[in-house]
Amino acid sequence: MNILEERILRDGIVKSGNVLKVDSFLNHQVDINLLEEIAKEFKRRFSDKPVSKILTIEASGIGIAAFAAKEFGVPMVFAKKTKSINIDGEMFVAEVESFTHKNKNQVIVSKKFLHEGEHVLIIDDFLANGCALQGLISIVESSGAVVEGCGIVIEKGFQIGGRVIRNLGYQLESLAIVDALDAETGTITLRNQD
Numbered sequence: 542m543n544i545l546e547e548r549i550l551r552d553g554i555v556k557s558g559n560v561l562k563v564d565s566f567l568n569h570q571v572d573i574n575l576l577e578e579i580a581k582e583f584k585r586r587f588s589d590k591p592v593s594k595i596l597t598i599e600a601s602g603i604g605i606a607a608f609a610a611k612e613f614g615v616p617m618v619f620a621k622k623t624k625s626i627n628i629d630g631e632m633f634v635a636e637v638e639s640f641t642h643k644n645k646n647q648v649i650v651s652k653k654f655l656h657e658g659e660h661v662l663i664i665d666d667f668l669a670n671g672c673a674l675q676g677l678i679s680i681v682e683s684s685g686a687v688v689e690g691c692g693i694v695i696e697k698g699f700q701i702g703g704r705v706i707r708n709l710g711y712q713l714e715s716l717a718i719v720d721a722l723d724a725e726t727g728t729i730t731l732r733n734q735d
């Protein structure tokens with residue numbers, strides 16, 4: 542997706558620890574026109590799937606998933622992060638290790654909002670080691686709903702998440718794939734996906 546790739550190369554900032562900051566257009570200030578184009582691209586890539594719900598994880602997935610949900614004409618649900626271990630039986634729960642904060646959170650979705658027979662497209666901003674996606678996948682599967690695929694805005698192709706999710710057999714669509722980040726020079730290398 543060219544406009545996304547151009548924007549990453551122009552405005553992305555490489556931080557130490559293999560972190561790419563995209564705060565000026567995706568994760569803090571948000572370019573709404575870009576989100577609209579991202580949502581259309583997800584719709585195009587999953588056009589053959591009977592998607593009935595979009596699922597993401599707070600916080601930075603929410604804006605992207607909201608635009609995607611509007612494009613698909615379906616509801617959006619976001620998994621909430623919580624430190625509490627005192628979860629009642631009304632929630633689906635998964636444990637997710639945060640790549641950026643290096644801590645573990647339980648992520649929860651109310652059983653009111655995810656049911657057997659639903660067809661779920663999972664959306665997130667980044668894919669690194671795949672913990673967030675695996676947590677969301679396990680929540681969908683424990684509800685009896687079907688994972689129709691995973692849509693990611695930026696996959697870091699040098700980390701294992703993409704391989705793990707594809708090896709599990711899910712359709713994973715990443716709109717931009719970063720092959721290398723050099724914190725010393727600030728260089729971002731994108732994979733040619735044409």
Ligand code: 5GP
Pocket residue numbers: 559560561562563568598601638639640641665666667668669670671672673674697702
């Ligand atoms: P994973 O669970 O795949 O290891 O990491 C994905 C999650 O960590 C995403 O939800 C995203 O919020 C965050 N993340 C991972 N890598 C990066 C990165 O390079 N930059 C930013 N801004 N977030 C990242």
